[in-house]
Amino acid sequence: MTTTPASDSFAAGPSGRVVVVTGAARGIGRAIAERFVADGDRVATIYRGGDLPKGVEGYVADITDTAAVDAAFTAIEADLGPVEVLVANAGVTKDQLLMRMSDEDFESVVNVNLTGTFRCVRRASKGMIRARKGRIVLVGSIVGLSGGTGQVNYSSSKAALVGMARSISRELGARGITANVVAPGYVETDMTAALPENVREGYLKTIPAARFAATDEIASVVSFVASEAAGYVTGAVIPVDGGLGMGH
Numbered sequence: 001m002t003t004t005p006a007s008d009s010f011a012a013g014p015s016g017r018v019v020v021v022t023g024a025a026r027g028i029g030r031a032i033a034e035r036f037v038a039d040g041d042r043v044a045t046i047y048r049g050g051d052l053p054k055g056v057e058g059y060v061a062d063i064t065d066t067a068a069v070d071a072a073f074t075a076i077e078a079d080l081g082p083v084e085v086l087v088a089n090a091g092v093t094k095d096q097l098l099m100r101m102s103d104e105d106f107e108s109v110v111n112v113n114l115t116g117t118f119r120c121v122r123r124a125s126k127g128m129i130r131a132r133k134g135r136i137v138l139v140g141s142i143v144g145l146s147g148g149t150g151q152v153n154y155s156s157s158k159a160a161l162v163g164m165a166r167s168i169s170r171e172l173g174a175r176g177i178t179a180n181v182v183a184p185g186y187v188e189t190d191m192t193a194a195l196p197e198n199v200r201e202g203y204l205k206t207i208p209a210a211r212f213a214a215t216d217e218i219a220s221v222v223s224f225v226a227s228e229a230a231g232y233v234t235g236a237v238i239p240v241d242g243g244l245g246m247g248h
Contacts, residue, residue: 016039016040016041016042017041017042017084017085018041018042018044018076018080018081018082018083018084018085019033019036019041019042019043019044019083019084019085019086019087019226020043020044020045020046020073020076020083020085020086020087020120020124021033021036021043021044021045021056021087021089022045022046022047022063022086022087022088022089022090022116022117022120023045023046023047023048023089023090023091024043024045024047024052024053024056024058024089025045025047025048025049025050025051025052025058026050026189026190027187027189027190027191027215028089028139028184028187028189028215028218028219029045029047029087029089029090029139030052030053030215031215031216031218031219032087032089032139032218032219032222032223033045033052033053033056034053034055034056034216034219035216035219035220035222035223036085036223036226037053037054037055037056039223041085042057042080042081043055043056043057044056044057044058044059044076044079044080045057045058045059046059046060046061046063046069046072046073046076046090046120047059047060047061047090048060048061048062057076057079057080059072059075059076060072063090063112063116063117063119063120064111064112064115064116064119066119069116069119069120069123070123073120073123073124077127082127082128082130082131083124083127083128083134084127084128084131084133084134084135085134085135085136085137085226086120086121086124086134086135086136086137087137087139087222087226088117088120088121088136088137088138088139089139090112090116090117091112091113091139091154091157091158092108092109092112092113093109093151093154094108094109094153094154095150095151095154096150096153097149097150098150098152101152101153105153106152106153106156109153109154109157110153110156110157110160112157113154113157113158113161114157114160114161114164117138117161117164118164121136121138121164121168121179124136125168125172125177128172128175128177129172129175129177132175132176132177133175133176133177134172134175134176134177134178135177135178135225135226135227135230136165136168136177136178136179136180137179137180137181137182137222137225137226138161138164138165138179138180138181138182139181139182139184139218139222140158140159140161140162140181140182140183140184140237141154141155141158141183141184142183142184142185142239142241142244142245142248143155143158144157144158144159144160144161144162144183145159145162145183145237145239145245145248146244146245146248158183161181162181162237164179165179165180165181165235165236165237166179166235169234169235170235173234173235176231178225178230178231178233178234179234179235180225180230180233180234180235180236180237180238181236181237181238182218182221182222182225182238182240183237183238183239183240183241183245184213184218184239184240184241185207185212185213185239185240185241185242185244185245186203186207186212186213186241186242186244187212187213187214187215187218188212188213188214188215189215192212206244207241207242207243207244208242208243208244208246209242209243210242211242212242213240213241213242217240218240221238221240225238
């Protein structure tokens, strides 16, 4: 595990909360990290590489490696202070139809999206328990609730985050720690921008809002769930999907 500071934004001294957002180099994670920086928090990311937003400190580690995760959190705590907010956003996809999906396709996605999240939550919760306060936000997906063709691995990993958040809520709620799932629908990212136009149009027809979300719309909901104002919200699944998943 190596650390790669992205800026000298903390040189003036500590302010705000210490927030860790996994996978903040791009997409939804990047927008979430930028939102916390704008909110005045001290933001770090555990990530695999890439350019980071201004004001975000980077700690390169593989979340499938327990020792690397623990070392990254130890470094963050030494540099910035106790972690008060964790946003577990890092995830991967390996879409394939069920009959063609290999063991490796399934296990590798679950190891990042579910077990990797568990590793981060377990380590972050240690300081939160001592402080008797904390916010844990798991970034799920609407397909974790509704399912998705060719996504048995991905949707299973995201569905499991609901049970994780609710178990954490029951276990740690009395210590002032909340755990919730924010479940985005289709979001304007590099991945969705690369979809063929006919595929995009097919998805849009299923969304009552008739558009994809902007990444900052996901970030604003995460910001609220992580705020003091949401202190009585825990064990919840909050869809941000333009109405796509109504009824699930």
